[in-house]
């Protein structure tokens with residue numbers, strides 16, 4: 001455990017979770033002159049924020065999130081001038097395999113028109129120019145030249161260093177076990193090493209936010225989805241552009257290999273929470289059920305047992321789960337890699353050099369919560385990024401910092417309010 005000296009201190013803001021959202025929020029709060037401490041139960045950014053594909057994208061983002069995606073582009077560019085973390089404005093090419101997918105992509109493009117995007121239809125000649133290594137015919141394609149690729153682990157090391165240099169206190173290996181309430185407002189956090197007082201508290205705990213909220217009786221309708229990823233050995237002359245399709249998604253890595261995954265292979269288990277929040281999730285699930293595989297199994301009982309240990313006044317096991325490190329789905333990854341080799345023979349000489357998985361925090365409308373909590377003044381949530389929080393992390397952190405200091409415009413914050421779910425007596 002590090003930095004026990006935070007115990008007994010008083011901060012303007014204490015944040016639970018040192019992923020991209022907690023760290024970016026902390027950085028922008030420091031820039032406004034506030035004192036900030038960030039706690040992580042494990043190593044900084046060792047869950048979703050360093051396990052993702054490394055895409056900064058606008059294509060297929062929800063309309064409510066597009067401004068965060070666009071505002072994040074210059075922030076990433078600015079940070080990339082301070083350090084090399086593999087930032088490459090290589091563009092994203094989203095490819096449709098059939099008419100159904102193509103009509104979905106076109107409809108997104110129509111909705112996004114007039115919002116300042118550079119995304120446009122790519123004709124087959126342009127697709128051939130961007131992907132000369134591929135020999136598959138596509139039903140249609142959309143290209144966003146300003147979208148980018150980033151090395152997530154390197155970027156997160158950079159962000160941690162930058163936040164520390166700006167004066168953010170980052171305490172790792174020290175879980176926030178509880179938020180303390182006094183006189184009806186949040187007044188500090190109980191960590192493994194003791195109480196730390198703060199004017200404002202932010203829960204930015206990724207998949208754990210649901211449980212940290214539960215210690216206060218706040219209902220966050222968050223579920224978990226596990227996604228698997230592989231990286232290849234280096235490939236000479238492979239594509240520069242990021243590729244999105246239902247057969248595979250890929251990004252060229254700084255080491256010359258590729259990060260490869262499939263967007264329609266994420267897995268979720270039926271748990272007590274999936275039943276509890278079924279009404280909220282059903283509309284989105286029915287629209288996108290081809291993107292998700294649902295399994296029934298022992299997870300239901302594991303979570304049910306775990307749940308007994310959470311809640312107001314009960315102990316919680318954040319200390320028992322320092323890092324969520326799920327087992328990757330090797331069969332699906334091999335199948336995905338086979339699809340890639342079938343479509344682009346240049347990958348046939350490559351091998352799978354590594355695999356991993358990450359667990360994603362999703363919300364019913366696939367939009368994050370960046371919000372105060374009406375029941376407890378001083379408490380804020382920054383969570384539920386539903387698989388797109390890395391690329392939009394910088395602008396999301398800035399928006400969250402502005403919400404905390406009361407300088408965010410009501411319009412910018414409106415889509416991300418907690419009370420949109422009406423689950424907390426609101």
Ligand SMILES: Cc1cc2nc3c(=O)[nH]c(=O)nc-3n(C[C@H](O)[C@H](O)[C@H](O)COP(=O)(O)OP(=O)(O)OC[C@H]3O[C@@H](n4cnc5c(N)ncnc54)[C@H](O)[C@@H]3O)c2cc1C
Pocket residue numbers: 016017018019020021022039040041042043044045046047048049050051052053054055056057174175176177204205206207208209212227228229318322323357358359360382383384385386387388389390391392
């Ligand atoms: C396989 C995969 C691929 C993805 N691809 C992309 C992509 O290409 N582009 C994109 O934009 N997004 C992508 N995402 C999503 C993106 O990674 C996440 O939305 C984003 O990283 C969320 O950041 P976060 O800070 O909210 O959560 P996290 O990074 O999960 O961080 C939460 C932190 O909180 C800590 N914590 C939890 N509970 C406590 C506690 N009680 N006390 C102290 N600390 C605590 C955890 O240890 C963790 O470090 C992907 C995600 C996955 C898993």
